[in-house]
Amino acid sequence: MFQAFEGRTVGDSPYAIMNEVRSRKLGLELYFVVRHPSDVVPSGVKTVIYGSPEWCRLLATAEFLVTNNNLPEFFQKRIGQTYVQTWHGTPLKRLGRDIETSAASNHYVKSVAREAAGWDYLVSPSRYFTDILPMALGFEGRVIETGYPRNDALVADSAAREATRKKLGVSADEKLVLYAPTWRDTKQSLTGAWAGVNFFDAELPKGYRLMFRGHNNTKGSHKSALAGNAIDVTNYPDVNELFLAADVLVTDYSSVMFDFSVTGKPMAFLVPDLAEYEANRGFYFDFRAEAPGPLFASATELVGAIGLLGDYSAKYVAWQRKFNPHEDGKSASRVVDLVWRL
Numbered sequence: 001m002f003q004a005f006e007g008r009t010v011g012d013s014p015y016a017i018m019n020e021v022r023s024r025k026l027g028l029e030l031y032f033v034v035r036h037p038s039d040v041v042p043s044g045v046k047t048v049i050y051g052s053p054e055w056c057r058l059l060a061t062a063e064f065l066v067t068n069n070n071l072p073e074f075f076q077k078r079i080g081q082t083y084v085q086t087w088h089g090t091p092l093k094r095l096g097r098d099i100e101t102s103a104a105s106n107h108y109v110k111s112v113a114r115e116a117a118g119w120d121y122l123v124s125p126s127r128y129f130t131d132i133l134p135m136a137l138g139f140e141g142r143v144i145e146t147g148y149p150r151n152d153a154l155v156a157d158s159a160a161r162e163a164t165r166k167k168l169g170v171s172a173d174e175k176l177v178l179y180a181p182t183w184r185d186t187k188q189s190l191t192g193a194w195a196g197v198n199f200f201d202a203e204l205p206k207g208y209r210l211m212f213r214g215h216n217n218t219k220g221s222h223k224s225a226l227a228g229n230a231i232d233v234t235n236y237p238d239v240n241e242l243f244l245a246a247d248v249l250v251t252d253y254s255s256v257m258f259d260f261s262v263t264g265k266p267m268a269f270l271v272p273d274l275a276e277y278e279a280n281r282g283f284y285f286d287f288r289a290e291a292p293g294p295l296f297a298s299a300t301e302l303v304g305a306i307g308l309l310g311d312y313s314a315k316y317v318a319w320q321r322k323f324n325p326h327e328d329g330k331s332a333s334r335v336v337d338l339v340w341r342l
Contacts, residue, residue, distance in 0.1 A: 007050030089255025113138035147326030155329035
């Protein structure tokens with residue numbers, strides 16, 4: 001059984017691994033977890049609704065469980081089950097045990113450690129990830145440094161780029177900017193939902209179009225009005241298609257910065273709350289010094305420089321070597337070889 005973000009996404013690394021297993025024709029019965037019966041999966045794959053009795057049955061009986069996030073606290077791995085954890089991004093900001101106690105609940109740290117004790121494999125995209133995440137989450141099992149399966153699709157030709165731009169109504173001569181900010185753990189509604197943020201409050205020059213993509217953690221509270229005049233792609237099913245369609249990424253502290261850099265396209269960072277965010281969460285490295293693109297305190301500054309983002313080629317290459325050394329389009333294949341021992 002394969003699951004991404006508690007069934008909220010038909011994608012990410014579990015989906016890439018599932019497709020690789022499917023292509024091998026191993027004679028396995030494959031299930032992908034979804035939230036809605038209308039969610040589409042490839043032929044030969046069955047869907048199971050998150051939280052349903054069938055989903056609970058599969059949690060207890062599936063031979064292989066592949067997910068990119070925690071399973072529910074009631075889950076207990078049984079003898080004969082193999083649990084593969086892909087996680088859901090390379091960390092910039094500190095997490096788990098590495099967050100100061102004032103910024104992280106003891107319950108979360110304990111629940112992640114309990115969860116990590118059940119993982120058989122943790123998929124890693126880089127040595128950087130391998131050196132940080134197991135310690136932060138309390139994982140003592142096997143780390144397989146294969147590259148990130150979800151990024152395999154980014155090593156592709158232009159067909160997906162052109163098809164996505166056409167779907168979004170973007171012409172070939174327009175520059176498409178993807179704005180994808182992360183969530184803030186200081187912005188929570190009375191209902192407990194995380195609120196989205198949008199600091200892009202300036203108009204792009206003629207010839208540019210803007211896409212807005214809210215974070216997965218804020219989808220539950222997302223309103224299209226937050227996107228303003230941008231194309232709202234928060235609920236677009238495949239973020240990789242957006243990466244391929246875009247000409248520039250604008251983000252802040254989101255792990256999309258690591259994935260998007262596989263494309264080699266320019267990035268800029270809209271970080272008006274950088275000092276506050278860094279003080280609250282802390283970073284694993286000197287973000288200001290290593291960022292592979294310019295940092296801006298306001299959207300007005302960013303828009304004024306959008307056509308002149310500067311030469312960051314040396315930093316970009318160093319970034320790719322550090323965070324994406326294995327991204328050759330074959331990461332899912334390596335995971336399947338190792339986990340299924342083929």
